[in-house]
Amino acid sequence: MYPNNGTRKWTFDLGGKVRWSSPAISAEGTIFVGIELGDAQGGELVAINPDGTEHWRTQLSDGMWIGYSPAIAEDGTIYVGSTHHTGVGYLHAVGRIEELQADANGPYYGEVGEPLELTGTAYGGVPPYSWHWDFGDGNTSELQNPTHVYTSPNEYTVILTVTDSEENVTNDTTWAYITTQTELDIDISKEGIVIKNTGDAAAYDVEWTIDITGGFLGFINKHLDGTDEELTVGEEITITLPFLLGLGPLTITATAEASNADSVEEAKDGFIILFFVILP
Numbered sequence: 001m002y003p004n005n006g007t008r009k010w011t012f013d014l015g016g017k018v019r020w021s022s023p024a025i026s027a028e029g030t031i032f033v034g035i036e037l038g039d040a041q042g043g044e045l046v047a048i049n050p051d052g053t054e055h056w057r058t059q060l061s062d063g064m065w066i067g068y069s070p071a072i073a074e075d076g077t078i079y080v081g082s083t084h085h086t087g088v089g090y091l092h093a094v095g096r097i098e099e100l101q102a103d104a105n106g107p108y109y110g111e112v113g114e115p116l117e118l119t120g121t122a123y124g125g126v127p128p129y130s131w132h133w134d135f136g137d138g139n140t141s142e143l144q145n146p147t148h149v150y151t152s153p154n155e156y157t158v159i160l161t162v163t164d165s166e167e168n169v170t171n172d173t174t175w176a177y178i179t180t181q182t183e184l185d186i187d188i189s190k191e192g193i194v195i196k197n198t199g200d201a202a203a204y205d206v207e208w209t210i211d212i213t214g215g216f217l218g219f220i221n222k223h224l225d226g227t228d229e230e231l232t233v234g235e236e237i238t239i240t241l242p243f244l245l246g247l248g249p250l251t252i253t254a255t256a257e258a259s260n261a262d263s264v265e266e267a268k269d270g271f272i273i274l275f276f277v278i279l280p
Contacts, residue, residue, distance in 0.1 A: 016044060019067035021080075026072055030055055031089040034066025034080050043082045045070065045094060048114030056126065056166065060092045099127030104160040106174025107272055109183050109204070109259050111181065118176075120144045127162035128180050136176065148176040153201060179204055179260040182233075186266035195256045196236035203231040203258035210239060214250025214272065231258070246272045252279075 016035030019253025023033045029050035036043055037059070043066035047055040060066060061082040070080040078094040105123040110116035122129045135148050136156035136186040150156065156176040163169045184206070195212055199204045205227065212222040222242055231237065244250075250272050257263035269280040 001208065012044055012048055012052050014056070016139065017065070019065060020069075021067060022069040024070040024072050024078070026076065031082075032072070033080055034067070034068065034070060036065030036084075043067070044081055045078065045092075055199045056100050058094065058126075059065060060094070060239070061090065067163060069081050069202075084143045094231055098124030100162065100164050100170045101166045102160050102162040102170045102172040104158060104172040104174040106158060107173070108158070108176040110150065110176065110178050112150060112178060115147045115149055116176065116178075117147050118145065118158070120160050120162070120237060122162045122164075125162075125168050125170075126166045128165055129180055130163045131161075134159040134161075150176065177204060177259075182258070182261050183246065184231075184256045184258060184261045184264050187258055188252050188266055188268040188279065190241070190270075190277050192238050193239040193252070193254045194236050194238050195254070197233055197261075198232040199261065202233060203261050205259040206231050206237070206256060206261075208237070208239070208254065208256040209257070211253045211276060212244065213253075214248060215246035216248035220244060220250055220272070241277060243275065245279060247274065248272065250277070 014035045016037045018035055021034040023031045025031050031048040034043060034045055042059055043061040044057050044059045045066055046057040049055045065081050066080055068081040069076050072078055079091060083089040101123045102154050105119045105121060108116055108118060120131050131142060131144045133146055134143060136152060136158050156178060158174050158176050160172055161171040180201040182201040182203050183201060185196045185198045187194045195208055207227050210224040212220060214220045227235055231262060251269050253265060253267040254263045255263060261272060268279055270277055
């Protein structure tokens with residue numbers, strides 16, 4: 001009812017008898033009421049949205065009815081009693097049913113021809129869940145945690161769809177980056193350090209480090225590192241040597257690796273005179 005004039009706002013068919021149960025209302029406005037199914041065939045707790053549509057319902061007893069008003073705790077737990085004509089009674093605690101959510105736990109990285117393990121997670125709704133994976137290459141799976149083998153390199157859109165026992169449906173989208181193995185090469189000179197993709201496929205998530213040590217008393221100790229998301233075939237990264245000041249021998253060591261390339265390392269010995277670096 002509208003409180004200002006007493007006119008009806010909406011009416012909801014509970015699908016059962018209301019005995020002595022008055023509604024309870026959560027802080028979000030969800031309305032909870034207990035009902036009897038048929039002639040003492042069972043009792044349900046029904047959750048109704050503020051707009052008069054059904055949010056969810058759950059049967060709490062067989063041969064009993066929910067004849068008492070629910071109570072809502074601060075943490076959202078709903079407490080309600082049920083009873084039987086024989087005098088047996090129970091108190092039920094019902095956790096709040098959250099919105100159904102799916103998590104595909106990506107992105108995923110793999111190689112052509114190698115098994116890729118995917119993990120599905122679901123929250124909320126009403127378990128148990130059913131699962132459906134679309135791997136983006138025309139193949140699917142109904143397992144929660146499937147293993148899939150891609151046959152060609154690509155960036156695939158992967159969709160996980162989860163359905164709960166009340167036919168609520170949700171999905172989550174992620175990506176599978178499938179590559180073939182490639183190779184990296186390192187060249188060190190006084191102009192800088194060059195990291196190049198010398199293989200036949202793009203390199204992904206390239207990580208590199210550079211360590212420069214030396215000087216007569218070991219005063220030179222520099223460390224550099226960085227990442228690049230992708231190096232296409234033939235593409236290179238050039239890292240300029242930092243400003244150095246010292247005297248004596250020094251060593252430059254560089255490493256590089258990618259998610260689809262083995263780690264490589266290159267070291268070169270040289271000499272520094274003040275800020276001039278001499279390399280063979």
